[in-house]
Amino acid sequence: MREKILEIKNIKVYFPIKKGILLKTVGYIKAVDGVDLQIYKGESLALVGESGSGKTTLARAILRLIPIQSGSVCYNGKNIFNLSKIELQKLREKIQIVFQNPFSSLNPRKTVGSILIEPLIFHKKIKKETAIKEAVKILNLVGLKEDAFYRYPHEFSGGQQQRISIARALILKPEFIVLDEPVSSLDVSIQAQILNLLKELQKKLKLTYLFISHNLSIVRFFCNRIAVLYLGKIVEIAPTEELFKKPLHPYTKLLLNSIPTIDEKRKISFNNLKNSDYPTLFYNNSYCKFYYRCQFKMPKCRINEPNLIKFSKNHLCRCFLLDK
Amino acid sequence: MKNILLEIKNLSVSFFTDYGEIKAVRNLNLTIKKGETVGIVGESGCGKTITALSILNLVPAPGKILQGEIKFENKNLLSLNNEKLREIRGKKISIIFQDPMASLNPVLKIGEQLSEVFVFHTELKKDKIKEKVLKLLKNVKIPNPEIVYNSYPHQLSGGMQQRVMIAMALALNPKILIADEPTTSLDVTIESEILKLLYSLKKKYNLSILFITHNMALLSQIADRIYVMYAGEIVEEAKKEELFKKPLHPYTKALLEAIPGYKNNYKKLNYIPGEIPNNINILPGCTFYPRCKFGKKICYEKDIEIFEKSKNHFVRCVL
Amino acid sequence: MKKMNNLTHFSYSKFIWTQFKKNKLAYYSLYLIFFLIILAVLAPIISNDKPIIMKYKNKLYFPVFKEYPEFVGVNFKNFTKNNKEIWAVFPPIKYSPTEYDLASILIPPCKKHLLGTDDSGRDILARIIYGTRISLSVGFIATGISLLIGILIGALAGYYGGKIDIILSRFIEIIICFPTLILILGVLAIMKQSIFTIMIIIGIFGWTGIARLVRAEFLKLKNQEFVIAAKALGLSDIRIIFNHILPNALTPVLVSATFEVAGAILLESTLSFLGLGVPPPTPSWGSILMQAHDYVDFAWWLIIFPGLSIFLTVTAYNLVGEALRDAIDPRLRT
Numbered sequence: 001m002r003e004k005i006l007e008i009k010n011i012k013v014y015f016p017i018k019k020g021i022l023l024k025t026v027g028y029i030k031a032v033d034g035v036d037l038q039i040y041k042g043e044s045l046a047l048v049g050e051s052g053s054g055k056t057t058l059a060r061a062i063l064r065l066i067p068i069q070s071g072s073v074c075y076n077g078k079n080i081f082n083l084s085k086i087e088l089q090k091l092r093e094k095i096q097i098v099f100q101n102p103f104s105s106l107n108p109r110k111t112v113g114s115i116l117i118e119p120l121i122f123h124k125k126i127k128k129e130t131a132i133k134e135a136v137k138i139l140n141l142v143g144l145k146e147d148a149f150y151r152y153p154h155e156f157s158g159g160q161q162q163r164i165s166i167a168r169a170l171i172l173k174p175e176f177i178v179l180d181e182p183v184s185s186l187d188v189s190i191q192a193q194i195l196n197l198l199k200e201l202q203k204k205l206k207l208t209y210l211f212i213s214h215n216l217s218i219v220r221f222f223c224n225r226i227a228v229l230y231l232g233k234i235v236e237i238a239p240t241e242e243l244f245k246k247p248l249h250p251y252t253k254l255l256l257n258s259i260p261t262i263d264e265k266r267k268i269s270f271n272n273l274k275n276s277d278y279p280t281l282f283y284n285n286s287y288c289k290f291y292y293r294c295q296f297k298m299p300k301c302r303i304n305e306p307n308l309i310k311f312s313k314n315h316l317c318r319c320f321l322l323d324k
Numbered sequence: 325m326k327n328i329l330l331e332i333k334n335l336s337v338s339f340f341t342d343y344g345e346i347k348a349v350r351n352l353n354l355t356i357k358k359g360e361t362v363g364i365v366g367e368s369g370c371g372k373t374i375t376a377l378s379i380l381n382l383v384p385a386p387g388k389i390l391q392g393e394i395k396f397e398n399k400n401l402l403s404l405n406n407e408k409l410r411e412i413r414g415k416k417i418s419i420i421f422q423d424p425m426a427s428l429n430p431v432l433k434i435g436e437q438l439s440e441v442f443v444f445h446t447e448l449k450k451d452k453i454k455e456k457v458l459k460l461l462k463n464v465k466i467p468n469p470e471i472v473y474n475s476y477p478h479q480l481s482g483g484m485q486q487r488v489m490i491a492m493a494l495a496l497n498p499k500i501l502i503a504d505e506p507t508t509s510l511d512v513t514i515e516s517e518i519l520k521l522l523y524s525l526k527k528k529y530n531l532s533i534l535f536i537t538h539n540m541a542l543l544s545q546i547a548d549r550i551y552v553m554y555a556g557e558i559v560e561e562a563k564k565e566e567l568f569k570k571p572l573h574p575y576t577k578a579l580l581e582a583i584p585g586y587k588n589n590y591k592k593l594n595y596i597p598g599e600i601p602n603n604i605n606i607l608p609g610c611t612f613y614p615r616c617k618f619g620k621k622i623c624y625e626k627d628i629e630i631f632e633k634s635k636n637h638f639v640r641c642v643l
Numbered sequence: 644m645k646k647m648n649n650l651t652h653f654s655y656s657k658f659i660w661t662q663f664k665k666n667k668l669a670y671y672s673l674y675l676i677f678f679l680i681i682l683a684v685l686a687p688i689i690s691n692d693k694p695i696i697m698k699y700k701n702k703l704y705f706p707v708f709k710e711y712p713e714f715v716g717v718n719f720k721n722f723t724k725n726n727k728e729i730w731a732v733f734p735p736i737k738y739s740p741t742e743y744d745l746a747s748i749l750i751p752p753c754k755k756h757l758l759g760t761d762d763s764g765r766d767i768l769a770r771i772i773y774g775t776r777i778s779l780s781v782g783f784i785a786t787g788i789s790l791l792i793g794i795l796i797g798a799l800a801g802y803y804g805g806k807i808d809i810i811l812s813r814f815i816e817i818i819i820c821f822p823t824l825i826l827i828l829g830v831l832a833i834m835k836q837s838i839f840t841i842m843i844i845i846g847i848f849g850w851t852g853i854a855r856l857v858r859a860e861f862l863k864l865k866n867q868e869f870v871i872a873a874k875a876l877g878l879s880d881i882r883i884i885f886n887h888i889l890p891n892a893l894t895p896v897l898v899s900a901t902f903e904v905a906g907a908i909l910l911e912s913t914l915s916f917l918g919l920g921v922p923p924p925t926p927s928w929g930s931i932l933m934q935a936h937d938y939v940d941f942a943w944w945l946i947i948f949p950g951l952s953i954f955l956t957v958t959a960y961n962l963v964g965e966a967l968r969d970a971i972d973p974r975l976r977t
Contacts, residue, residue, distance in 0.1 A: 050511035051482070063875050092877030105868035108655075109890035118886075119876040154655070157599050158368075168872065187367035188538060192582040192595030214512055221584035221593060258516035260541040261585065342661060 005176055005208050006039040006062070011071030013054070013061050031057040033232035034071075036308075039176070044202065044209040046219040046240075048255070049229035055212045058229070059178045062210070063097055064088070075176075093123055096169035100181035102161035106153035112139075112164055113149035116171050123172060135171065141204075142167045143197060159190035163197070170201070176208045183218065195222060216259050220244060225314075228252050231289040234308065238315040248317040250294045288320070296321060329532055330356040330379070330417075330500060335392030337374050337383055344604040348374045348387065350556040353630075356500060361526060361533040363547030363564075365540055365579075369600050370553040372536045376502045378402075379534075380413050396500075415445055418493035422505040424485035428477040434488055435473035441495040460491040465521060483514035487521065494525065502534045507542070519546055540579060544568055552576050555601050555611040558630060561638040572639040574616045610641070618643050662970035669966030672959035679956060683775040690769040692739040693719050694731035707734070738766035740773040740926040752944055759944035761934050767944060770926035771952055777927045778956060781842050781911040782904040788846025789903055793853030794889070794896065800854070801861025802884050812858070815851050823848045824910075828919060836922045841914065845907050853899050860892035894971050901964030905957045912953050928952050 014028040032054040039045050049055045060066045062073055064080050072079045080091055099105035107115060116135035120126060126134075136146050142163040153161055162182060169177055179198065183191040195218065202209060211223050219226060220240055227237040228251065236249040247253045288294070288301045301320055308316045309323070337349040349371040356362050364372045377383050379394055381402065394401040401412065421427050429437055435457055442453045454473075461469035464487040477485055486506060493501055503522070507515040523546060526533055535547060543550050543564065550567050552560040552575065560573040571577045580586050581594040598615040609624030610616070616623070622642055630640040664670050688695050693706035697719075704711060706719060723731045738756070744764030752759045758767040800811035827844050834840050864870060865888065873883050914920035915929025916936075923930065928949040935945035 050513060060871075065871055065874055089877045092875065095875075097872065097875050099868045099872065101868060105872050107869040107873075107887055107891070110887075119878065122876075122878055122882070152655070159599065165872075168876075172876070187600060188540075188579060189367060189582050189596035189600070192584075192593040193597070195584075196593055196595055216512075217583065217585045221590045254513055258513045260516070260519075260539065260545050342658075 002040040002043075004038050005041045005076065006037075006210075007072075007074040008035060008037040008039075008062065009072045009074070011035050011058070011061060011073060012069040013057050013066065014069040030232050032061060032068075035229075035232070035234055037227065037234070037237075039208060039210060041175075041208055042202075042206065043225060044211055044223040046223035046226040047210060047212045047229060048214065048216060048219055048226055050214055052231060053229040054232040055229050056180060059097065059180050059210065059212055062178060063095055064091075089123065093172040094174050095176045095178070096172065096174040097178040097180060098162075098165050098169050098182050101185050102158055102165050103153065105165050106161060106168075108153055111150055111152055115153075115164070115168055116149075119168070119172055135167075138167045138171050141170070141201070157190075158186050159193060162186060162194055166194075166197070166201070170205070173205075174207070176210070178210045178212070180212045181214070182211075184213065184215065191218070198222070216255060217261070228255070233289065233318065234316075235290070235318045236316065237308075238311075238317075242312075242315055246315075248311060248315070248322065249290075249319050250296050250321075251290050254293070288318075327357045328355050329358050329396070331393075331395040332375070332379070333393040333395070335375065335378060335394070336390040337371070337378055337387055337392075338390055339387045341386055347556055347603045347606060349378065350603075350606075352392070352556075352558060354551060354558070356532050356534060358499075359526070359530045359532060361535060361546055361548045363535045363537065363543035363550040364553055365537055365543055365550060366553035367538055367600055369555070369603065371556040371603075372553050373504055375553075376419065376504050376534060376536055379502065380417060380419060381409055382419075414441060414493075414498070415496045416498050417500045417502065418496075418498040419502040419504065420486070420489045420493045420506050422508050424482065424489045425477060427489055428485060430477055432476075433473070434475055434477065434480075438473075438488070438492055438495065441492060445496055456495075460495055461488075463494070463525070464488070464491045466491075481514075482510050483517060486510060486514075486518055490518075490521065490525070494529070494531075497529065498531075500532045500534065502536070504536045505538070506535075508537070508539075515542075522546065540583065552579070555606070556603050557611065557640065558638075559612065559640045561630075563636060566634075566637055570637075572633055572637065573612075573641050574618055574643070575612045578615075578617070659967075659970050663966050666962075666966040666969065669962045672962040672966075675955065675959045676963065679775050679959075680779060682772055683779045686772050686776055688734050690736035690738060690740070690766075690772045691734045692737060692742050694723065694733045697723070697729060697731040699729050736766070736769055736772070738769040740765060740770040741924045742766065742769070749938065749942055751942075758948050759942070761931065761942075761945060762938065765926075767931065767948055770931055771928065771948055773926045774928045774931070774949070774952065777838065777921055777925065778908045778911060778953075781838065781845065782908045782960075784842045785845035785849065785907040785911075786900055786903040788843060789850040789853055790896070790900060791850075792847070793850035794857050796850070797854040797857025798861055798884050798889060798892075801858040802865055802880070802888065804862070804865075808858075811854075815854050818848070819851045821848065824913070827910075827914070828917075831914070831919045836919070838921045838925065841911060841920060845910050849903055849907065853896055853903070856895050856899055857892055860895060861888060864888050864891055895968075898964050898968040898971070901960050901967060905960035905964070908960070909953065909957050 011032055012030070012034055013032040014030050016025040017027045017029060018024065019026045035058060037045070047055045047058065057066070061068050064073070068081065072081060074080070075091060075095065080088070083091060113132065113135060116138065117128065117131040120131040120134060121128065132149070136149060139146065139148055144160065144163055144167070148156070148164070153164065156164065182198070183194050186194060198209070199222065201207060209223075211219065213219050223240055225237070225239050226243045227234050228249065229235070230251050236243065236247070236252045243252065244256065247256055287303060288305055291297055291301050294301070298320060306318050306320045308318045310316050311322060332352060332354040335349055335352040336347070339346040339348055352371075352375060354362070354375070364375065366372045374383060374387065378389055379401065381389070383389060389402060392402060396412070396417070401409070404412070435454070438457045438460060439453050442448055442456060448456070458469045458473060461472055466472050466484065466487055472480065472484065472488070477488075480488070507518050510518065519542070522533065525531060535543065537543060547564050549561070549563050551558050552573065554575050560567070560571070560576050567576065568580070571580060578594070578596045582596060584590060584593055596615050601611060607624070608627055610619075610628050613619045613623045620643070628640050628642055630638050633639050682689065687707050691707055695705065695707050697704040697706060704714070706714065719731070720737065723729045736757075742765060744760070747756065747760050747764045748762050750756055750760045756766050756768070758771065760766055761770070796811055796815065800808045826848065830844055831840065870883060870887060873887050878887075911920055911927065912929035912932070915927040916932045918933055920929050921927050931945060931949040935942060935949075938945060
């Protein structure tokens, strides 16, 4: 049995909608609406979804950066939402995050060096000289030279800034890193550099990744398991190659078909799979969220919401089509 | 050559900043034929957006068009004054940008903004204009034109906003539509819808499209002919099938190899080392040389000219 | 592989400075402000009735810097006048601002008194030079107090939001509602008149603008990814507020601070004009103007020179502040 590093149970993140002078809560935006996930040590799990799917919200919730409505996130057995202040601080060393936009995730007024040594001095309470040595080691690890230490983020290109971001995430020697679209805002030639770097680091430092992206091609290269999110719920989860070879959920099929590819066999045929702009996030629980965009909808999809149904050992799908 | 609608000759555009002259576009030559979809692909800083803006003389300060000719309908667009240009902009050549939210006025309803185009360029009456606007919205497959007519931009999704932009651009039946990364900020499922829409509109109106993107794969779906740009120059030009089957320039090859899944290779990513150059200190010879796997002495000795290596396939490389 | 040529090192402060320099008027205003600061610091050796160095009976004395018991009450000018035993170097302007000369009251500008004298025979030029000290110190210290209070309150309100923000914002609004000048007058009527009271009072009522600016910046910045990253690293709130967000929030505050200094100088002059500023005999531009009130029909030098000083100083600060604001605004880049 593989070792579980993170277990997410029925997590819900709701944002209240307040109206009127007294700011009464009239409803909720259900950004994450009941997600269960197990993340195993050493793997790269992909979280795939488009805007409104809740993937960024989920990532922030896992790091306890935003409050949750209900559910639990257990790291090595302990629910992180029940931790004391000191325990939480210790947790911060173990779980880290790399953001999408490298420029806005680095403090423009701090030198690269001070960005890197600050968490070391704060958490491990080591001397400055030791911290500097450690920081330089990490800089070299991500492919940057020593002289980056004294420079400011804006003096670097996008790819280099993302390396600095990765260095910052690595400095406290974490076990688990959430990568929130780490290469989406970079040029194609640089994306490949950073993805290769992340893969190398995973091997060297024995890291576990949660890779959030909307780009299925990158995910296919990078991750061993994929979870597809739609409007706050997981609609399909499977090992990578199985998802690509045998996608079950209509949304997954739509996604796969929409990816522009050079591969001749998978070209978009311009008259298949119906589609339409997506609905809003306000609705009640009585039917499948994908109903209005679904090509295969059945009457029962309008009345009930399907649960995650097991297709095979590692492949689950939230669709009534599997009932047959 | 018959059928050429737009021809750019020897275009050079530079930005004069405190750090020096940024040579954004260098001696560019490009043609667009009737009914053709031409793609420009390149990464940030290669000059593709500036090329598009130059066509309509919309290059922002401190950029200046240093030299060049843009021939359209027997006129040089770069020599026209503002009044004559306004006849072309929106009417004969239209442009849509990446972020529709930034291009739409947030305080005007969609109907008002679309009507503006007709009010300005035609002499039609109010009710006739409304008819035309509703027809436009239907043309771009917006499901509830009446509702959208009375909505504000922020009430629409990204995909809808981009459709409105396309409607606005096509209002007066232009001959050329310039699309500058129109789907980059959209979700992939919506992106495919917008591409489908552009494809159908192109067929219906025999529209020429200049499609600018950094995504090679997109062009493999929609373009007829592709230009690859690097550091302000065109490094390769070919028909779509030819470019993907037999890429000649090392940059094109490297760009294709860096896409995960190219030739079904999901195991290893071949990345291009080094950084994208800034266009201030341009050394003689090939600009791609520092990052090129195959670079030789001959590459940096003198400037490389673009030439026709095989039929209708141009490349700027001496290897 | 050939080495890549990178963009030259880019420094934000240098960049702002280049943009700032493009505004010639503001650039010269900055020179004026530096000149005034030097004037204020070096006032005792520019304008004084005591010599800077004096050699008497083979001993060196520095009357400007030290009180010598043997020379208490001595009028140095008379002492050194025709005394060949003494070698002395006087400051360029041989008058102290508090030097009475009842024989030369209300003299218009002449060779002896370049800017004339007031109704006690005190040299106006000397008074104006020393007045610089008052204006600048009140300006800087009062603004300093405003900045401290404003930044603290603004930062807390902006960062924590919620109930804390509601309470603090209402507090800010209450302070704004007070009519500042009248309140200051009221406090001064009760308290002892001194330069420190003035500084503190102006500072205590001038922080609201800064607080609102800082609050707005914090509201904007606290959702930036680098702040979230700092939280993810487990850094404490105080560390994040003062070490991470504040350095980024200071730019508009800088602009506001220059305007505050101008305002403080103007306010101090107003108070002195009303007789409620720094107590005599300390010279202040406003107090010179106060005197002018009684002699307005002929003593034009009592009006023009202090008035010009106030005008030029306040304008200089305002121009610098505006140029700084324009230099920072990315939309006005050329």
